[in-house]
């Protein structure tokens with residue numbers, strides 16, 4: 549297949565590019581550099597600098613490279629920033645996303661896999677969270693993802709777009725070549741590893757949640773398992789594949805939850821050093837528990853998260869981070 553990966557120089561995108569190239573696909577990366585990893589190893593995939601929000605440029609790129617399918621990983625994805633700058637998030641994630649969908653229509657490309665997020669659910673009432681849970685985002689970031697999903701759903705009905713939206717919970721871990729480099733970094737595992745390596749102490753936001761140890765519970769997914777899911781979802785968008793006659797929506801996680809304290813304890817076990825930390829009050833908008841129901845991805849995509857243990861996610865991230873720090 550010939551695949552365009554938007555945001556392919558970022559964390560999730562670069563690992564998926566790696567896997568797709570290794571599987572023999574021809575991959576073109578479209579990345580603006582807004583939050584890319586300058587050290588990303590794209591394994592020979594061509595990197596084009598530009599925005600997926602430029603409809604004409606997207607159409608031209610798709611046609612010139614005879615692209616079959618698009619994996620749309622690019623986005624603005626900082627929750628705090630989204631609350632400060634909703635205009636930027638609606639412009640990029642929603643208006644830009646529609647420009648991408650229209651650029652695809654112009655070029656006659658109708659296969660799409662979208663990076664979505666558990667943030668579309670907001671504060672879910674039941675756990676594990678199923679795909680039919682109500683969508684009530686509580687931040688601008690989640691709202692923009694929900695809106696783009698909805699647009700893609702209507703484009704599927706009206707224009708024959710064959711799409712899959714994958715709602716990731718928390719992505720973690722690294723491949724041997726690519727890993728998580730965000731600035732600012734807001735995720736628990738990389739921040740715990742940074743604290744171990746002499747960076748700022750880890751903030752623990754609240755320990756009075758209604759969970760066994762009082763800290764929030766989250767579901768972590770190995771970035772390589774996520775890359776597998778991307779490959780399977782791209783296959784599901786093939787012409788005539790009934791799985792994407794209507795837009796397919798799947799949660800992706802490990803299906804297991806770990807508290808903040810459990811993750812910190814696992815980091816300390818894996819790296820055999822203490823995680824310097826400061827305990828603070830709750831952060832607004834953190835649900836006590838977010839765990840994915842992943843039966844649909846298992847049944848429909850034939851996907852299994854094989855590497856999503858805390859040890860493998862932390863160990864792979866630590867291996868890459870300590871190599872880079874050396």
Ligand SMILES: NC(=O)c1ccc[n+]([C@@H]2O[C@H](COP(=O)([O-])OP(=O)(O)OC[C@H]3O[C@@H](n4cnc5c(N)ncnc54)[C@H](O)[C@@H]3O)[C@@H](O)[C@H]2O)c1
Pocket residue numbers: 554555556557558559560561578579580581582583584585598599600601620621622623624625640644663664665666716717718719720729730
């Ligand atoms: N990392 C997670 O835990 C997580 C969880 C849920 C959902 N997601 C979603 O997964 C996707 C990838 O996340 P990530 O952690 O790899 O983020 P990232 O910031 O590392 O990567 C995003 C990439 O998109 C690029 N980009 C941004 N705007 C662009 C534009 N207009 N045109 C072209 N490129 C642009 C950035 O330069 C960057 O390389 C995002 O859509 C995010 O919302 C991530």
